Every structure is written in C-alpha cells, then in structure tokens.
Amino acid sequence: MNKESNIRNYIPFEPSVKPLYKENDKDYWYLFKDNKLMMLKEEDKLILPRWKDVNELNVSLYNIQHMGADCGCNCHCGEIEDDVEVYGIEFLDLKALPEIVGEKIYSLASKANLLLNWLKLNRCCGICGSATYKKDSYTERALVCSNCGNTTWPRTSPAVIVAITKGDKLLLARNKQFPNRVYSCVAGFVEYGETFEECVKREVYEEVGIKIKNIKYFGSQPWPFPNSMMIGFTAEYLEGDIKVDGEEIVHAGWFSKDEVEKMYRESISINSELIEWFLKNH
Ligand SMILES: [Zn+2]
Secondary structure (H helix, E strand, O other), X not given: OXXXXXXXXXXXXXXXXXXXXXXXXXXXXXXXXXXEEEEEEEOOEEEOOEHHHHHHHOOOEEEEEEEEEEOOEEEEEEEEOXXXXXXXXXXXXXXXXXXXHOXXXXXXXXXXXXXXXXXXXXXXXXXXXXXXXXXXXXXXXXXXXXXXXXXXXXXXXXXXXXXXXXXXXXXXXXXXXXXXXXXXXXXXXXXXXXXXXXXXXXXXXXXXXXXXXXXXXXXXXXXXXXXXXEEEEEEEEEEOOOOOOOOOEEEEEEEOHHHHHHHOOOXXXXXXXXXXXXXXXX
16 A cells, blocks of 8 residues: 555645646535535436536636545535526525535535635735735745734634533523524634633533533534634533523423433534433433
C-alpha cells in the first residue's frame, strides 16, 4: 500500500488550500445558490455534481475556493451567479441534507458553507475597511487586507451541549424557538475567554437553575449555521431545583428512559448522540 492510500484510509477528507491532485472532470463541486446546495437527479437518487456536469451547465461561478480532497477526488466550492432552471437539478437546504443525501455529503457541504460564509463576511478588512485578497499559499487559508496587511482565517464559534443525569433520569429542556413538544439537552454559546467546562456550568445554571458535577467530554460536531462547533459533555446533577429562565428555556424536567424514548426523534445532531448515550447507559 502506498503512502497516498494510507492517508486516504486514515483521513478520507484531506483539507487543502490548493488542489492536491490534477484538476479533472471528476472533481466534486459544492455549489450554492441562495444558501442552497446544487444536486443532480440521477434516476431516483440525488448526486453531487462533478466538474463535467458543472461545465455543461455553462453558468457563472464566483467565490470559488478549493476545499481539499475526498477519497482522492478534489473538492471545490463556490456560488452560482445565474438562475439555473434545468431539468434534473435541485437546490437543497443544508439542514435537509442529512436525511436526503446522508452524513458524508452533509459534512462536506457544511465545510463548503463555512468557507463561503467566511469569504462573504471578510470581503473588507475589519481594521481599516479596505478590500481583502486571498493569500497565495499552499498551507495557509487566509484573507489579507490590501492596505494594512491584517489577516483573517476561517473561524469557528464554539457552543456547548450537555446531557445531565440525576440517577436514572435525564434533564431535557424546551427552547422558546422549538416547536411544541420538542425537547433537547441544554446548550449555549461559549463566552469570550471562557473554558468549555465553565460554559457548561454557567449555561445550565442560567437556563435551568441547577448546579452540576462530573462534567466529562463526550464528542464534538461542526454546526455550520454559519460557523459553530458543538462540543458535547455529560454531567451529573449536584444541587438545586429546576427553575427555567423563561427567556430561552420555557420548560425543563427530569425524564425517565421510557419518556425519553417516546420523545426521541433520531437525527445526526450531537444532541441525538447524547440522548442515545443516555438510553444505552441508564
Ligand atoms: Zn486593513
């Protein structure tokens, strides 16, 4: 086995600023129009367009970036300027992708969305307001100010999510923005200069009024709306009575395994993974 295929087995997606392989008709293109991903209908399934398909459409592309390689195929992303109303082409909302096209394409489309948003938000320098340009580098993805040299890199905003148990029960809360009867683990954005663990304690105390202990790292998941990263934890109840803040959380409670099973709807979110962890281990 050569070195290249070793890498592909270990890391199926290799991020890269410039193409790792010679660009060709088989390159994948993650193209967006109005924040929706372009897919092609092939018989009864949807597939990601390759360069050959994109080229045939003869549309104008902008904000083009190279993402890296997926199992040895270059991946690019960009936006489509023109309206495309061609039979066999569909534009899909990012949040609908996991159920329609699976986790792999969702994950890569998420990366593409993050890069495209980063480019859009940093057209001008945050210090002097002058135009930025893409740094010419093989190793560093950056935008540099044409006037003062200020440099920005793709950013990720961390948020935490925590499954809190009390004996054989799990704490679930309903966010004001959720539809009726949809409950989840407690979550919130990390404040400046805060550790993840401090954030977990603060969010839980602010939103549901209880103190927790034994905070343990569970896993993480990119959440590209537009550039978050969910960091999952488990924790145990320490003290206090549930008292929701009424602002973000309108109801919270301790739920038994049977109750959680009835409420649970499978999705690819880390919230689902945390709930599955509870169901398996309690
Ligand atoms: Zn500047």
